[in-house]
Amino acid sequence: MVTKTLGDRTGCFSDDEGGNMGFKHKDIIALKDLTKEEIELLLSTAENMREINSRDIKKVPTLRGKTIVNLFYEASTRTRTSFEIAAKRLSADTVNISPSTSSATKGETLSDTALNLLAMKPDIIVMRHAISGSHYFLAKRLSCSIINAGDGAHEHPSQGLLDMLTMRDKFGTLAGLKVAIVGDITHSRVARSDIAGLTKMGSHVFLAGPPTMIPPGVEKLGNVTVCKDMREAVEDADVVMMLRIQLERQGKTLLPSLREYARYYGLNPEVLKLAKKDAMVMHPGPINRGVELSSYVADGAQSHILNQVENGVAVRMAMLYHVSGGELPTE
Ligand code: CP
Numbered sequence: 001m002v003t004k005t006l007g008d009r010t011g012c013f014s015d016d017e018g019g020n021m022g023f024k025h026k027d028i029i030a031l032k033d034l035t036k037e038e039i040e041l042l043l044s045t046a047e048n049m050r051e052i053n054s055r056d057i058k059k060v061p062t063l064r065g066k067t068i069v070n071l072f073y074e075a076s077t078r079t080r081t082s083f084e085i086a087a088k089r090l091s092a093d094t095v096n097i098s099p100s101t102s103s104a105t106k107g108e109t110l111s112d113t114a115l116n117l118l119a120m121k122p123d124i125i126v127m128r129h130a131i132s133g134s135h136y137f138l139a140k141r142l143s144c145s146i147i148n149a150g151d152g153a154h155e156h157p158s159q160g161l162l163d164m165l166t167m168r169d170k171f172g173t174l175a176g177l178k179v180a181i182v183g184d185i186t187h188s189r190v191a192r193s194d195i196a197g198l199t200k201m202g203s204h205v206f207l208a209g210p211p212t213m214i215p216p217g218v219e220k221l222g223n224v225t226v227c228k229d230m231r232e233a234v235e236d237a238d239v240v241m242m243l244r245i246q247l248e249r250q251g252k253t254l255l256p257s258l259r260e261y262a263r264y265y266g267l268n269p270e271v272l273k274l275a276k277k278d279a280m281v282m283h284p285g286p287i288n289r290g291v292e293l294s295s296y297v298a299d300g301a302q303s304h305i306l307n308q309v310e311n312g313v314a315v316r317m318a319m320l321y322h323v324s325g326g327e328l329p330t331e
Helices: 036-053 078-089 110-118 134-141 157-171 189-200 230-234 258-265 305-323
Strands: 003-005 067-072 093-097 124-129 145-151 178-182 204-208 224-227 239-242 280-282 327-329
Touching: 036 078, 036 157, 036 189, 036 305, 067 078, 067 110, 078 093, 078 124, 078 145, 078 157, 078 305, 110 124, 110 134, 124 134, 134 145, 145 157, 145 305, 157 189, 157 280, 157 305, 178 189, 178 230, 189 204, 204 230, 224 230, 280 305
Parallel strands: 067 093, 067 124, 124 145, 178 204, 178 239, 204 224, 239 280
Antiparallel strands: 003 327
């Protein structure tokens, strides 16, 4: 088959900076599976994609003729919407499926649903599922690409990438940053992707949270320090990443009360003062105002929460682009 590089069609890559050189994966399931160079490639592609998002007409023909299925078994505002916008900006055709309107309600297994979708010849399935590892299960069985939009408490690679891109926008590098991640580490797929990505890129991650929410052995992941006190993690940090309390995943026995949690692990202006003067405040969303962080901090000058969301579209464009393999049939 005669092929043409995607780079020729995006209008945003020159021969030496773009194309799909260096990314060999069919699927993107976890940042722990990617090399530092592959993460670097995804981030630099996302930077190029941002130019498209700033145009009046935000559309390029890069993925024209490709079909992308968004299969979300859990609620989502940011991830589902931005994967759909990303696909549309690259001219792919998109289909959204939610469990409440799918045959999952009639007892169909994930495997059967996926095989039936595959029979309709999608190129990429973007899936969010409550079961950690469900994407590896599908990726082995399906010939199309699988992108993980969040699996249980395992990983959320697009969130990890957009977090890193937002930090890199401010600091120019991830190497040497002190990043505090505070909250429910045990149930957080965001924390796992951030830890995997940031430590590969040379950041030092400091974790803090209630002892019931710190997974045993997490410090063995390398360049990760577990702090007993949130203040120790935040002190001199370049970035303070607050995590959402995952009440839906933890049952309700790990915390005495949300008020007590906010008192010891919530970010307020007084605690934030311990970080570097212009430290970034981040949160993957959705935020629980007054619990993980005060409104004053969430809406304050140091908050980069909406920059994270903005970068989410470019990062997801980069992910769709790279798993598509860099080749399209010519007309
Ligand atoms: N950060 C994040 O995953 O948000 P959504 O649940 O809204 O997708």
